[in-house]
Amino acid sequence: MAIYTLLSTFKVTDFLILIGFSFIVYVCQFYYKYFTRPNKLPGPIPLPFLECSYLLTGNSKQLFMSLQEKYGDICEFYLTGSRRIVISRPDYIEKILTPSSKDTTFMLRFPYFEGLVELGVSGRGIISNHDIKSWRFNRQFFDNAVLKPSFNNEAVEWSNILTQELEKYWESLGKLSLSNDNLQDHEWSLETDITKWAHRFACDMITIVITGERSYSMASHHNAFNPVKITHSDTVIEDSEKFIQGFKNHLAGFILFLYFNPFLRHYAPFVKDQVKATLDNRDYLFEILDTMIKKRRQEIEEMPVGTELKNDMLTSLIITNTERDVSRVNFARDNIFRPMTDVEIRGNLLDSFQGGIDTTANTFSFIVYYVCQHPKVKQKMIDEIDSIFPPNTSYHLKYDDLLKLEYCDAIINEVSRLHPIVIELQRYVKNPCEIAGYRFEAGTVIHINTNGIHTHKDHWPNPEIFDPDRFYKKSETKNMNNKVRHKFSLLTFGGGLRICPGRRLAMIELLSLMVILFGKHDVELVDMNAKLNVNYAATTTCEELPIKIKLRK
Numbered sequence: 001m002a003i004y005t006l007l008s009t010f011k012v013t014d015f016l017i018l019i020g021f022s023f024i025v026y027v028c029q030f031y032y033k034y035f036t037r038p039n040k041l042p043g044p045i046p047l048p049f050l051e052c053s054y055l056l057t058g059n060s061k062q063l064f065m066s067l068q069e070k071y072g073d074i075c076e077f078y079l080t081g082s083r084r085i086v087i088s089r090p091d092y093i094e095k096i097l098t099p100s101s102k103d104t105t106f107m108l109r110f111p112y113f114e115g116l117v118e119l120g121v122s123g124r125g126i127i128s129n130h131d132i133k134s135w136r137f138n139r140q141f142f143d144n145a146v147l148k149p150s151f152n153n154e155a156v157e158w159s160n161i162l163t164q165e166l167e168k169y170w171e172s173l174g175k176l177s178l179s180n181d182n183l184q185d186h187e188w189s190l191e192t193d194i195t196k197w198a199h200r201f202a203c204d205m206i207t208i209v210i211t212g213e214r215s216y217s218m219a220s221h222h223n224a225f226n227p228v229k230i231t232h233s234d235t236v237i238e239d240s241e242k243f244i245q246g247f248k249n250h251l252a253g254f255i256l257f258l259y260f261n262p263f264l265r266h267y268a269p270f271v272k273d274q275v276k277a278t279l280d281n282r283d284y285l286f287e288i289l290d291t292m293i294k295k296r297r298q299e300i301e302e303m304p305v306g307t308e309l310k311n312d313m314l315t316s317l318i319i320t321n322t323e324r325d326v327s328r329v330n331f332a333r334d335n336i337f338r339p340m341t342d343v344e345i346r347g348n349l350l351d352s353f354q355g356g357i358d359t360t361a362n363t364f365s366f367i368v369y370y371v372c373q374h375p376k377v378k379q380k381m382i383d384e385i386d387s388i389f390p391p392n393t394s395y396h397l398k399y400d401d402l403l404k405l406e407y408c409d410a411i412i413n414e415v416s417r418l419h420p421i422v423i424e425l426q427r428y429v430k431n432p433c434e435i436a437g438y439r440f441e442a443g444t445v446i447h448i449n450t451n452g453i454h455t456h457k458d459h460w461p462n463p464e465i466f467d468p469d470r471f472y473k474k475s476e477t478k479n480m481n482n483k484v485r486h487k488f489s490l491l492t493f494g495g496g497l498r499i500c501p502g503r504r505l506a507m508i509e510l511l512s513l514m515v516i517l518f519g520k521h522d523v524e525l526v527d528m529n530a531k532l533n534v535n536y537a538a539t540t541t542c543e544e545l546p547i548k549i550k551l552r553k
Contacts, residue, residue, distance in 0.1 A: 220240045420492070
């Protein structure tokens with residue numbers, strides 16, 4: 001009552017003076033804390049309330065590269081209440097990426113973060129999981145599933161099946177405009193966007209690995225252009241086109257929940273509409289994944305115990321630590337010995353699809369662009385493919401044969417150096433630590449600038465030039481490059497304990513597609529002068545790459 005009486009005596013000008021005084025006090029405290037911070041690093045000055053959000057333009061690569069250019073190989077900026085350290089030099093990250101099962105200082109990508117909770121990914125799977133016990137359990141499961149030798153052979157066999165299907169779709173579309181006389185000569189040509197096919201190939205591959213069932217994404221894409229439709233009644237994903245776009249939208253919206261506070265996400269113009277669209281898209285993806293889980297769980301429950309089950313990731317996730325689980329994937333020291341909930345299984349499926357579609361598809365698209373832009377590299381690659389898979393013979397891919405493609409492997413590494421799919425490797429510092437001679441408190445966020453490290457002039461001669469010989473064992477320049485290259489100067493699949501568990505599957509897919517596309521076909525860019533259509537948001541994506549395909553003579 002007394003407070004009400006006091007406030008009733010205030011005039012409008014009194015309220016304005018009070019608000020203005022409070023604002024001045026806040027600003028003074030804000031900048032006092034900033035300018036008296038320990039272990040100062042160069043970086044942009046944050047603004048009250050906004051911090052450094054004024055730097056966010058939607059282009060993550062431009063953000064980190066501009067920070068490196070202006071402030072050096074180690075600098076700082078402030079966002080969402082956190083001090084963020086940007087590192088762009090390989091030798092500064094050795095301690096961060098050196099694997100250690102005991103030291104968990106650099107194990108977390110993110111802390112508990114309200115934005116990731118709202119997005120529905122916090123504490124689930126392995127990508128955004130802030131719970132170390134849960135992360136370890138899920139990571140061991142992934143490693144057991146995809147790093148065993150038998151998995152390599154299974155993946156290559158599916159590559160054989162899927163690449164043969166891909167060839168048929170190209171041939172079918174290429175023959176649409178040909179006359180009957182031309183059809184008899186078996187000559188056809190096709191102009192198409194290779195990024196679309198790469199995404200659908202990757203979706204078909206990861207779907208069969210995860211669920212043991214087919215998605216027929218490539219067939220669906222073929223049907224969009226051909227009046228003669230290919231039908232399949234046993235597809236696990238009804239609308240694969242929407243499903244693939246859903247994961248592209250999920251990645252694009254991820255950054256909104258990582259860098260914007262709740263007020264900006266839900267009330268800032270333009271941002272709030274993107275946030276709503278991302279949440280609607282999240283609900284769509286969750287519904288599809290939940291349907292997969294419920295369907296498979298029902299199938300398993302209806303089968304007698306002891307019956308041989310499907311050998312796929314989804315089945316293994318459902319039966320983990322149940323009476324049907326003969327392997328008992330378990331971390332006893334962390335007291336994790338229970339079946340996974342459907343929400344936990346969904347988190348692992350989401351990470352698998354998210355990591356298994358866009359990364360592989362975009363890397364392959366960049367490979368096609370650079371190979372077509374460099375005729376000598378292209379011919380050298382084709383000669384290697386021909387030496388292992390002779391022309392005019394039946395191509396049956398084998399894992400051991402793919403390992404012989406050393407120059408193709410070098411091309412993949414060089415393309416990944418110039419266009420790393422993951423723009424930054426983020427780490428949340430759990431304990432106080434020292435990096436590059438600076439002490440940092442627990443709670444500091446580290447951003448490893450992948451592009452800056454991949455093009456650092458102290459570790460890469462002529463870093464702006466596309467040169468696969470940097471990685472080719474038989475190249476005369478490889479030894480020279482190795483003398484200056486640091487072991488953490490190439491981060492194709494990340495590093496440390498959080499290195500990508502699906503790296504072998506990705507390499508199998510990339511090498512298989514290179515063999516089929518360039519070994520059997522003549523490939524050219526539709527426009528050799530067109531700039532590469534790249535988007536740098538949460539990840540590096542190739543938006544479009546039109547090419548011409550025809551059979552090699």
